[in-house]
Amino acid sequence: MNQYPSMQRSAAKAEVLNAFMRGVYGWMSGGLALTAVVAYLTASVPALQQLVFSIDPATNTVVGISSLVWILMFAEIGIVFYLGARISSMAASTATGLFLLYSGLNGLTLTPILLMYTFESVASTFLITAAMFGTMSIYGMITKKDLTSWGSLLFMGLIGLLIAMVVNMFMQSSAMAFAISVIGVIIFLGLTAYDTQKLKTMGEMVPEGDSAAIRRGTIMGALTLYLDFINLFLMLLRLMGDRR
Template sequence: MAQYPSMQRSGTAKAELVNAFMRGVYGWMSAGLGLTAVIAFLTATTPALQQLVFSFRADGSIGISSLVWILMFAELGIVFYLGARIGTMSASMATGLFLVYSAMNGLTLTPILLMYTAESVAATFVCTAGMFGAMSAYGMITKKDLTSWGSLLFMGLIGIIIAMVVNMFLQSSAMSFAISVIGVIIFLGLTAYDTQKLKTMGENVPLGDATAIRRGSILGALTLYLDFINLFLMLLRLMGSRR
């Protein structure tokens, strides 16, 4: 009985540490999403910026500029670089790279968002936020170990990427619909899985090590940011009303 108060305090301290860590994760994720939204809005409403993401051809047709493709490959590089080097880079560099990635994503998402009405984009965002919040909350509070979900979700993710590449040539509406539905399921699962994984990370983060906490928060923010954006895009394909 004499040991119980000490154990209780230890458990309380761990819970407070996890909560503080997850607040950092959600805070930076929200900052990234906010920056993406601002850049996308400015690009969509500013003719000078539209010149950066659209290619206006002589025949009057409009395509995606080469800059967008360059930025997409650069974004992929940033994601892999952050994932591989997060443990050795400074906290300020990790934060800067995440914010640069978020800003670049605002540019590359603009051509997609302009394909849909503003009302349907807003409605899809609200729906995404609700579904993401519910699954992230599940990942935080569930006592079930979601580790086994990881390999299954990863295989599903690879599968829909391959299917999307194939459908670029087939242009099948039925296949596009199936990809979107399966994609929603996969990214909802990843949201819960990644949230639980980050909760575990928060339990083991070095107490008092501000650099390690910031690095972990940025990596976690990037992870959940990617889950949110991809869930949003999959839902937009299902719910969005084209212009």
């Protein structure tokens, strides 16, 4: 029996999967880079600072976060839900544009948080986040264990985390804030491995030759891992960051 055709099909599938995952990580990295550039410019350019901060004109000092930041945060949530609901039917270029728009807006809305910490602690936390994220993503790619069962547990943990964060907005408990950050790190590390394995499975089933479907899949995958990375970074920053 000639095994060459089956070997060729396996090699072709492996190449499609590799291309798919390269696309996911490539677009995710591009989104993170765009977020970093926008955050840096917002923190450095006075005209952009006025977009995210409320400034007292009499003293020219920052007195709070501008209402635009809250509007943009709701816009970001809308983009995420819209992409999740319509990704299969929208044009690949539209999905790409929305992902880049989300990444840019996130740079604006993250600026007030990042400026609460020293540059050194932000940079070191980013590197630690990258190392932890990379380790868990590699685990999700190479493990033979089925991580599907993690999904419901992590989702319930995420809901509980959001509820605890809302409650602590009123309680202002430092001990609870610490616990939220620790649990958040665990949840987003788990989600990184879980989502990576899910994307690997998606890449194995992506239709060969359908460039639009592949691009839409890579953009949705990039957004998923981007969110895992950003949230892991923010949780670690709350734990490890040195405040100004």
